[in-house]
Amino acid sequence: MSDSSRDTAEGAGWGTAEHGAYKRLMPHKVEKVSWLNPKTLWVSRNGVVASWFGDPTGRTRTRWVAQRAAAGAPADKVVRRDDPDRFSFLVIGDTGEGDDPQYAVVPGFLKIGQDTRFAVLASDVIYPVGGADDYGTKFFRPYQDYRAPIYAIPGNHDWYEDLGGFMRVFCDDVPALAPEPAPRPLSRAWLRSLLWHRPRENDGQRLDEARALRGSSAQQAVQPGPYWAIDSGPVRIIGIDTGLLGTLDAEQGAWLRELSQGPRPKILITGSPLYVDGEHHPCAIDGGGTVDGIVRDPAHHYVAAIGGDIHNYQRYPVQVDGRTIQYVVSGGGGAFMHATHTIPHISVGKVTEKDFRCYPLRGDSLAFYSRLYGRRLHLRRFFTLTEAEGTAVIAERLGIPPTRTPGGPARVTRRTRLVASLLGAGGRPDRTSRFRLPVRKIYTQLFSPSSATYSPPFFKCFLRLDVTPETVRLRCYAATGNRAQEIDPPVEDEVTIPLA
Numbered sequence: 001m002s003d004s005s006r007d008t009a010e011g012a013g014w015g016t017a018e019h020g021a022y023k024r025l026m027p028h029k030v031e032k033v034s035w036l037n038p039k040t041l042w043v044s045r046n047g048v049v050a051s052w053f054g055d056p057t058g059r060t061r062t063r064w065v066a067q068r069a070a071a072g073a074p075a076d077k078v079v080r081r082d083d084p085d086r087f088s089f090l091v092i093g094d095t096g097e098g099d100d101p102q103y104a105v106v107p108g109f110l111k112i113g114q115d116t117r118f119a120v121l122a123s124d125v126i127y128p129v130g131g132a133d134d135y136g137t138k139f140f141r142p143y144q145d146y147r148a149p150i151y152a153i154p155g156n157h158d159w160y161e162d163l164g165g166f167m168r169v170f171c172d173d174v175p176a177l178a179p180e181p182a183p184r185p186l187s188r189a190w191l192r193s194l195l196w197h198r199p200r201e202n203d204g205q206r207l208d209e210a211r212a213l214r215g216s217s218a219q220q221a222v223q224p225g226p227y228w229a230i231d232s233g234p235v236r237i238i239g240i241d242t243g244l245l246g247t248l249d250a251e252q253g254a255w256l257r258e259l260s261q262g263p264r265p266k267i268l269i270t271g272s273p274l275y276v277d278g279e280h281h282p283c284a285i286d287g288g289g290t291v292d293g294i295v296r297d298p299a300h301h302y303v304a305a306i307g308g309d310i311h312n313y314q315r316y317p318v319q320v321d322g323r324t325i326q327y328v329v330s331g332g333g334g335a336f337m338h339a340t341h342t343i344p345h346i347s348v349g350k351v352t353e354k355d356f357r358c359y360p361l362r363g364d365s366l367a368f369y370s371r372l373y374g375r376r377l378h379l380r381r382f383f384t385l386t387e388a389e390g391t392a393v394i395a396e397r398l399g400i401p402p403t404r405t406p407g408g409p410a411r412v413t414r415r416t417r418l419v420a421s422l423l424g425a426g427g428r429p430d431r432t433s434r435f436r437l438p439v440r441k442i443y444t445q446l447f448s449p450s451s452a453t454y455s456p457p458f459f460k461c462f463l464r465l466d467v468t469p470e471t472v473r474l475r476c477y478a479a480t481g482n483r484a485q486e487i488d489p490p491v492e493d494e495v496t497i498p499l500a
Contacts, residue, residue, distance in 0.1 A: 004478065004490035005361050006404055009387045011490055012364050013457025013480030020456070020486040022103045027137050033097050033127050044128050046160045046197050050244045053192035058249030058286060060162055061241060063177050065225045065251070071174065073224035077255065079151070083117050083232040085469050091269065092333035092462040093122035093308030094155065098138035101458045102334030104481040106142050108489035112464050112477055117232070118148050118221070120239065122330060123271035123308025124155030125166060132165035132203045136210030139169065144213040149221030151230065153239040155271045155309060156246075161199040163226060168204060170223045227252055229259050234469045234499065239269040240291065246272040246283065246309075253285035260300040265499040267465075267472070268295055273307025275316040275327040275351075278344045278427070296320050303472060303497050306330050306463070311338040313359040313461045313476050315493060318349040326474065326497055332359070332461035341366035341390070341420075344427035345398045353400055359476060359492040360459040361403050362425070363391030368459065369423050382415070389416050397426040456481030461492060472497040 003011030010017065033040065050056065069075060090113045095102055113119065126134045143150060151170070158166045167174045183189035226241040238259055240248060248256065260266060272283055274292045282292035295302045304326040314329035327349075331338070341363070346356040360368065367390035374383035385393070388410035395402045396412050397420060420426075457480040466473040476493040478485055 002484060002488040002490045004492050005359065005364060006492070008404070010484075012360070012387065012404075013459070013478075013482050013485060014364075014367075014387050017456070017480075017482040017484055020104060020107060020481055020483045022107055022481065022486065023100070025106055025142065026100070026103045027141065030099050030137070032099050040128050043197050044157075044160055045195065047156055047244050049192055049195045049197075053188045053195075055243065055245050055247075056189075056192070057159055057243035057245075058251075060177070061226060061243065061249060062251055064163060064167055064171075064174070067174055067177065068171060068225045071172065073171075076229075076259065077224040077227065078229045078231055078259070079221075079224065081117070081230060081232045085233050086467065087233050088116045088464060088466045089232070089237075090116050090119040090462060090464055091122055091306055091330055092119065094124040094311050094331040095121060095142075095334040096124060096126040096134070096138035096157075097335050098127075098134070098142075099334075100481065101336070101460055102138070103142055104456070104458050105334055105460045105462060105479040107486040108477055108479045109143075109462055110145055112462075112489055113146060113148075116148060116464065118230075119143075119146065119150045120237070120269055121150060121152035121333075122239075122269050122306060123153060124157045124331075124335065125152050125169075127157050127335060129160035129197070130154070130158035130163065130165045131161060131199065132168055133206050135165060135169055136206055136213070140210040140213040146214075147216070147218050149219060150214075151221055151223060151228070151239065153269055153271055153308075154226050154241055154243075156242075156244050159244045160197060161203070164199050165204065166226065168207065170221075171225060172222045227255070231264075233467050234265065235467055235472070236264050236266045237269060238266055240271070242271040242283065246281075248283065248285045248291060250285065250287040253287065253289065253291075256285075256291070256294055260294050260297070260302070263301055265472075266300060266302045268302060268305040270305065270307045272309055273314075273327070273329045273331075274305050275318065275349060276307070276310050276314060276329050277342070278346050278348050280348055295325065298323070303499060304328060304474070308333075311335045312340050312365075312459070313357075313492065314340070314343070315357040315476075315495065316346075316349060316351045317355050317495070318351055324497075326495060328463070328474070330461070330463050330476070332459065334460060337365075337368065337459050339365050339369060339424070341369070341394060342424040342427045345400070353398070357493045359461055359478065361391070362394045362398075363387060363403065364457075364459065366390035366394060366420060366423060366425050368457070370419055373423070383419055385416055385419055386410070390420075393417060393420045394425055468499075470499055472499065
């Protein structure tokens, strides 16, 4: 097994390593998602509009589900697979930018997944707005050689065009929804309708051609809707759709409560992680209750909850009534990396820093962002930290031992402390906090088009879950964009979950 980022800097992808062969898989011309483009910002406006004038996704989702039911989809929305008691599947989240970081994951994904029964895409299948014609280069092409079915749950970006592209691809090419009656003039719904982005009338003309890339019978899967359950071997996998704003409508909440009944072990897949960045987000359900309340109920027998949306990997083993539920963030499948170095010293849900795992390591995340800012602001000599310096200053700020022993001397200087503070290392406020530079969604919007984004290491990842009647073995595999990690993808984290 190759070194991981926890072993060596080379295992993390640093150094003058040979770049991977993933570029051979990419189209000749790649249109990179640019959040500096006013057109991109304008077509992505529905999340903001929903937060101002009310979120209509619950009602729209109900209409999609009713349309699928009328077409013969099972009423309980359960896919019953003929898998053995011992099988494996993949989970990958936030994939669809269609550029170097997404395609860099593909060689390892195919190698590790060659004997798996199916895969699940957890959130944001297509950026920026889930358009049907984007599926060719951002879904069908990258995964054309994965020989098993792929199921998916939508993320907020898939909802920016009312989920039309997602439903056509994953739900038996359903027709578009009929227009709703016009809202009452001057109402909030009327104001929302004036600003609401809708798909182009001719969107999806290239979809049939793209489908041929995954045209074999072994690759086909039809979902009963945007949320579903899969009964496979000894487990039930439940995928929920958290829409634009990260909540569940009442109808879906009632379905989730019903499908969670019974002694069968369950794994939740959600577009909004329940534990992330050292915080608990239980996910509200319209009409009362939360998703995590359902997950924690001992009568429901959940063993894990895996969420996308945040573009990295995190794991929180939370003790609930004498048992452990593994809460996982798995959104590192292709979109721009969200920082881990801003995650504070962990103390949440009785999970301590000793129990917590993340990828990339905080020190690597800090070094990654320092180099991006150094290039972008033309201040490389000031901003750029080596991976050893990043590791050392994170250890100092959080009061933890270095996760990886630096390969050389790494003295923590006033400059490294200042850079770490400016980039929000450790999430700890100090005298420079008012000058802190953006490293999360604001950074993505401003700087993701930078050429530095498309140079390894990318710190992407995906999960493989091996199921037996007794356990689920969960492993997080890394994809850096370098050849060494393509040939032998390193395991960045591993946990065995008992099903008893």
